[in-house]
Amino acid sequence: MVGSRAKSGVEAVAISAAALLATLVLFGAFVALRGINPFDVYRVLYLGAFGSWFAIQHTLTQAAPLMLTALCTAVPARAGLLVIGGEGALVVGGVATVLVGVTLMGVPAPVAIALMCMTGTLAGGLWIGAAGALRHYRGVHETISTLLLNYIAIAVMNHLVTGPIRDFSQVLKPASWSVGERFMIGDLPGTSIHWGLAFGVVTCLLVYVLMRRTTFGFAVDILGGNVRAAQMVGLPIGPLVLSTCVIGGAAAGLAGTIEVIAVHGFASASLAVGYGYAGILVAFLARHNPMAIILIATLLGGISASGGLLQRRFDLPDAATLVLRGILFLAVLASSTLYGRLKIFQSRAV
Amino acid sequence: MTKHFGPLVALDNVSIRFEPGSLHAILGENGAGKSTLVKCMMGYYRPDAGDIFVSGEKHAINNPRHAHQLGLGMVYQHFTLVPSMTVAENLILGEAQLPPIIPWEAERERIEEFQRTMPFKLDLDRPVASLAAGEKQKLEILKQLFLGRRVLILDEPTTVLTPAEADQILGLMRGMAGNQQLTVILITHKLREVLDFAGDVTVLRAGRRVGGGAAKDLASEELVRMMIGAGKIARAATRVETPTNAAYLDLRDLTVENDNGLMAVRGVSLQVRAGEIVGVAGVSGNGQRELVEALAGQRQPASGEMFVRGAVYSPRRGEMRQRKVFLLPEEPLRNACVGVMSVAENLAFRNFDEPRNTRYRWLISRRAIRGQALDLIDRYGIKAQGAEARLETLSGGNVQRTVLARELCEEVSVLVAQNPCSGLDFAAVAEIRSQLMDARNRGAAVLLISEDLDELLELADRIVVMFEGKFVYETPRDQADVQTIGRYMASPT
Numbered sequence: 076m077v078g079s080r081a082k083s084g085v086e087a088v089a090i091s092a093a094a095l096l097a098t099l100v101l102f103g104a105f106v107a108l109r110g111i112n113p114f115d116v117y118r119v120l121y122l123g124a125f126g127s128w129f130a131i132q133h134t135l136t137q138a139a140p141l142m143l144t145a146l147c148t149a150v151p152a153r154a155g156l157l158v159i160g161g162e163g164a165l166v167v168g169g170v171a172t173v174l175v176g177v178t179l180m181g182v183p184a185p186v187a188i189a190l191m192c193m194t195g196t197l198a199g200g201l202w203i204g205a206a207g208a209l210r211h212y213r214g215v216h217e218t219i220s221t222l223l224l225n226y227i228a229i230a231v232m233n234h235l236v237t238g239p240i241r242d243f244s245q246v247l248k249p250a251s252w253s254v255g256e257r258f259m260i261g262d263l264p265g266t267s268i269h270w271g272l273a274f275g276v277v278t279c280l281l282v283y284v285l286m287r288r289t290t291f292g293f294a295v296d297i298l299g300g301n302v303r304a305a306q307m308v309g310l311p312i313g314p315l316v317l318s319t320c321v322i323g324g325a326a327a328g329l330a331g332t333i334e335v336i337a338v339h340g341f342a343s344a345s346l347a348v349g350y351g352y353a354g355i356l357v358a359f360l361a362r363h364n365p366m367a368i369i370l371i372a373t374l375l376g377g378i379s380a381s382g383g384l385l386q387r388r389f390d391l392p393d394a395a396t397l398v399l400r401g402i403l404f405l406a407v408l409a410s411s412t413l414y415g416r417l418k419i420f421q422s423r424a425v
Numbered sequence: 426m427t428k429h430f431g432p433l434v435a436l437d438n439v440s441i442r443f444e445p446g447s448l449h450a451i452l453g454e455n456g457a458g459k460s461t462l463v464k465c466m467m468g469y470y471r472p473d474a475g476d477i478f479v480s481g482e483k484h485a486i487n488n489p490r491h492a493h494q495l496g497l498g499m500v501y502q503h504f505t506l507v508p509s510m511t512v513a514e515n516l517i518l519g520e521a522q523l524p525p526i527i528p529w530e531a532e533r534e535r536i537e538e539f540q541r542t543m544p545f546k547l548d549l550d551r552p553v554a555s556l557a558a559g560e561k562q563k564l565e566i567l568k569q570l571f572l573g574r575r576v577l578i579l580d581e582p583t584t585v586l587t588p589a590e591a592d593q594i595l596g597l598m599r600g601m602a603g604n605q606q607l608t609v610i611l612i613t614h615k616l617r618e619v620l621d622f623a624g625d626v627t628v629l630r631a632g633r634r635v636g637g638g639a640a641k642d643l644a645s646e647e648l649v650r651m652m653i654g655a656g657k658i659a660r661a662a663t664r665v666e667t668p669t670n671a672a673y674l675d676l677r678d679l680t681v682e683n684d685n686g687l688m689a690v691r692g693v694s695l696q697v698r699a700g701e702i703v704g705v706a707g708v709s710g711n712g713q714r715e716l717v718e719a720l721a722g723q724r725q726p727a728s729g730e731m732f733v734r735g736a737v738y739s740p741r742r743g744e745m746r747q748r749k750v751f752l753l754p755e756e757p758l759r760n761a762c763v764g765v766m767s768v769a770e771n772l773a774f775r776n777f778d779e780p781r782n783t784r785y786r787w788l789i790s791r792r793a794i795r796g797q798a799l800d801l802i803d804r805y806g807i808k809a810q811g812a813e814a815r816l817e818t819l820s821g822g823n824v825q826r827t828v829l830a831r832e833l834c835e836e837v838s839v840l841v842a843q844n845p846c847s848g849l850d851f852a853a854v855a856e857i858r859s860q861l862m863d864a865r866n867r868g869a870a871v872l873l874i875s876e877d878l879d880e881l882l883e884l885a886d887r888i889v890v891m892f893e894g895k896f897v898y899e900t901p902r903d904q905a906d907v908q909t910i911g912r913y914m915a916s917p918t
Binding site for chain 1: 721722723740741742743744745746752754759760761762763764765766770773774775777778783787788789
């Protein structure tokens with residue numbers, strides 16, 4: 076009958092909205108405890124995120140890496156895996172980009188940039204793909220392994236940038252050699268938003284088509300819905316698990332490349348600033364739907380973008396936006412138990 | 426008593442009087458309201474209207490604990506015992522008020538005392554895991570009696586028992602009811618149990634009491650008519666003579682381990698010829714599940730080989746398609762479908778990647794999948810709110826029809842079916858059985874694994890008995906004897 080699909084869409088929107096509302100109430104109580112009017116906070120939050128062209132540009136710049144790292148959780152999630160290794164894959168992608176970038180001295184910039192993008196993508200894909208292989212062939216739980224791989228990735232990067240590939244002309248903090256100004260991709264014309272946003276949006280759209288329109292996406296949906304059914308109809312479980320992990324990791328690795336060639340120009344501890352973890356939140360809020368990720372990443376980008384303004388205006392601690400994110404994550408996870416329980420969204424059994 | 430679930434009337438003004446010291450059967454098909462009725466009695470549900478009187482007094486039973494205090498006890502279809510603990514420990518377990526330190530000696534004495542008053546005995550020190558299904562059932566009953574329940578509700582107690590065990594248990598219950606020791610309410614859909622053991626019977630259909638009385642006054646045809654009403658039953662499956670063909674499915678020395686790494690299937694060999702149904706009988710838990718899982722590709726065999734149409738078979742998509750191997754596993758929502766995907770998507774699991782359902786090779790054609798679904802929904806009479814309805818919103822019978830449509834709509838060489846009719850109503854059962862027979866008549870090799878002996882006797886050309894992972898007995902259809910098969914199901918020696 077018409078509307079069964081539309082109804083579940085409405086259900087998703089209603090439940091997400093309820094979670095968002097609960098978050099606003101809880102965070103409002105948190106700031107009220109510090110004697111600040113929550114409504115002022117939310118007004119400033121809005122202004123800082125979307126109140127001006129400057130704010131919007133800042134927000135979109137923050138959103139770009141979130142779109143990519145969210146895919147690192149969302150794509151494997153469609154196959155029933157819970158991958159939280161976006162942070163590590165981003166770092167590995169960034170470091171690999173630098174390692175390849177510095178060897179490309181005489182190469183024309185467009186070719187070099189393409190090669191660096193491929194490197195980051197490949198490195199991130201192999202990184203999470205390894206977790207997928209451990210899961211499928213050795214039964215290692217992918218959530219644990221990707222969490223640990225995050226620590227390993229950050230440790231390896233710290234080792235490299237404080238030793239083997241350290242650029243000693245950078246005195247403020249340890250950083251790697253730079254890939255060079257020639258290879259930086261710069262901003263979208265007429266804005267201060269870097270090209271990473273385009274990469275993020277296009278990747279989300281491509282992944283959407285892949286997951287929703289292709290036979291591959293259909294097979295992944297069967298696997299994610301019921302692994303026993305997937306086995307019964309003879310689907311290749313291992314290759315499907317590995318592919319989703321590789322695709323997810325590749326997206327996060329690309330985020331690392333972009334951090335290097337659009338923002339920093341080198342690898343340093345500023346690669347691991349939490350985009351990977353925020354991406355998990357984005358993926359869950361978007362219910363692992365790549366189109367919704369574009370929207371949610373923009374919202375979350377707005378929260379980070381207005382963090383500084385909140386801090387200055389209300390003398391809130393730096394961590395206040397993290398508190399907001401944390402409450403939001405808990406509210407979203409808690410609300411996910413409501414799916415299928417609300418009577419008004421139920422279609423009757425025949 | 427009346428109970429609604431939303432717009433569905435599960436119970437409609439049902440009144441039943443259970444005489445003390447009687448064995449009263451409640452007979453009805455799945456979905457007739459039997460479980461709803463007893464769940465209201467046990468306090469799991471609250472009736473929307475109506476009252477419950479226990480010994481002449483009106484009680485509003487709010488929760489199971491309250492029901493227990495009134496002396497109502499229930500034995501569930503699936504055992505609620507702790508397998509790793511002993512018989513004695515399991516008996517004590519259910520007591521409402523257990524002191525923090527258990528006075529074992531006193532309790533043991535109490536149990537032994539109690540067992541002396543019972544018509545059957547169990548060794549108190551044996552771990553429950555080592556008991557046979559019939560013994561577990563006895564223990565469940567002992568437990569209820571030990572806890573002082575006077576009214577015992579048995580929910581389909583014989584599904585997991587061999588015919589002999591079932592007769593024994595029901596005979597005991599009849600005896601105890603006859604001695605005025607307790608009142609037994611037997612929930613069942615098996616006519617034979619009613620006719621052989623029950624004193625009174627009440628028949629429910631679609632939530633209404635449609636008839637009943639003393640069992641001895643009612644003929645079986647009459648009871649069937651009450652149960653199914655005017656509903657039409659699919660024609661009985663006709664067996665067509667098929668020539669003696671080559672073996673399509675050939676298992677050679679197949680060994681499969683269960684989840685705990687123990688041998689569940691111990692080196693079985695079996696051939697199923699084209700145009701033949703081979704039935705595998707056995708009490709559940711003797712390796713049938715693992716055998717089916719191995720055939721379905723859900724479990725890797727430890728050793729041995731599977732041949733389909735003369736060549737080694739490994740259950741992968743390409744080989745399944747090329748050799749035309751299809752499956753109807755038990756519990757379809759768990760084994761064969763995705764509940765949150767639509768009926769149309771579930772119907773396309775076998776062929777979503779074939780050219781007629783794709784565009785440009787890799788893109789799914791939603792229109793083709795929808796068209797295929799509408800055709801199958803029509804041909805197989807699947808009742809759903811359209812092709813886009815989520816599969817989990819369908820009733821059990823319609824979920825099974827969906828799988829059946831998907832697995833049988835193309836040419837079939839080998840079909841493996843496991844308990845294909847469990848939990849379905851008369852009409853669906855008859856229809857699914859005739860579909861299986863049709864597949865056989867069209868030349869498929871059918872391996873039918875079933876806990877329902879009547880089903881096997883009706884459909885199979887040959888019956889083998891599976892016991893502790895081995896095939897211990899084989900008989901052709903015309904020489905099959907229920908007593909002998911039952912004996913091998915219980916123990917082959």
